[in-house]
Amino acid sequence: GAVVSQHPSRVICKSGTSVKIECRSLDFQATTMFWYRQFPKQSLMLMATSNEGSKATYEQGVEKDKFLINHASLTLSTLTVTSAHPEDSSFYICSARDAFTEGLNNSPLHFGNGTRLTVT
Amino acid sequence: SQQGEEDPQALSIQEGENATMNCSYKTSINNLQWYRQNSGRGLVHLILIRSNEREKHSGRLRVTLDTSKKSSSLLITASRAADTASYFCATGLPNDYKLSFGAGTTVTVRA
Numbered sequence: 304g305a306v307v308s309q310h311p312s313r314v315i316c317k318s319g320t321s322v323k324i325e326c327r328s329l330d331f332q333a334t335t336m337f338w339y340r341q342f343p344k345q346s347l348m349l350m351a352t353s354n355e356g357s358k359a360t361y362e363q364g365v366e367k368d369k370f371l372i373n374h375a376s377l378t379l380s381t382l383t384v385t386s387a388h389p390e391d392s393s394f395y396i397c398s399a400r401d402a403f404t405e406g407l408n409n410s411p412l413h414f415g416n417g418t419r420l421t422v423t
Numbered sequence: 424s425q426q427g428e429e430d431p432q433a434l435s436i437q438e439g440e441n442a443t444m445n446c447s448y449k450t451s452i453n454n455l456q457w458y459r460q461n462s463g464r465g466l467v468h469l470i471l472i473r474s475n476e477r478e479k480h481s482g483r484l485r486v487t488l489d490t491s492k493k494s495s496s497l498l499i500t501a502s503r504a505a506d507t508a509s510y511f512c513a514t515g516l517p518n519d520y521k522l523s524f525g526a527g528t529t530v531t532v533r534a
Contacts, residue, residue, distance in 0.1 A: 309465070335520065346511065346526045347466075396465050409454050409473060409515065412522060414465035
């Protein structure tokens with residue numbers, strides 16, 4: 304089955320530093336990847352849609368200069384949390400669709416295992 | 424934005440019992456999907472049901488969809504301790520490739 308690898312699984316950083324999270328589709332190509340944020344015992348909040356070769360589309364209220372997204376290839380998207388602050392501490396999850404074989408609609412999302420970010 | 428709402432928020436059952444959770448949504452959909460999330464992990468796709476389908480099965484899972492009531496249910500039969508997880512419904516809207524997730528139902532299966 305389609306596998307999405309997300310790295311790192313946990314990261315602790317100091318306030319003011321930047322953190323990069325990688326999301327890779329291992330056995331399929333993903334023109335579109337999605338980045339979510341999840342607070343404890345809550346649902347997933349879509350932050351942005353990452354498009355290969357073009358700018359990401361951010362959801363309302365998400366600062367694009369704070370959460371930099373790069374989707375340089377069909378198998379890799381990165382999320383960089385810049386100048387991290389304690390309020391950025393959260394669980395970040397990426398997902399992707401196998402757009403070529405499954406299409407964009409009526410197809411499941413394949414998720415990474417998430418990154419627990421703690422900013423001290 | 425969140426479209427789906429799961430009910431109940433939490434469910435505790437004995438191993439071997441069935442677990443039923445419901446999802447209601449607000450607008451017309453293309454499809455509805457159910458996902459499972461184990462604590463501290465990503466989501467795993469369970470089943471997808473299209474808007475023109477009424478029922479779907481996958482192993483011990485049974486999903487129904489009632490578009491007239493804008494609701495879906497997920498039934499897990501003969502539950503096991505390994506079924507302990509949070510379950511989310513997600514709706515795919517027409518002409519929109521994004522999914523909108525509900526708040527989830529936390530299921531605890533007691534051994």
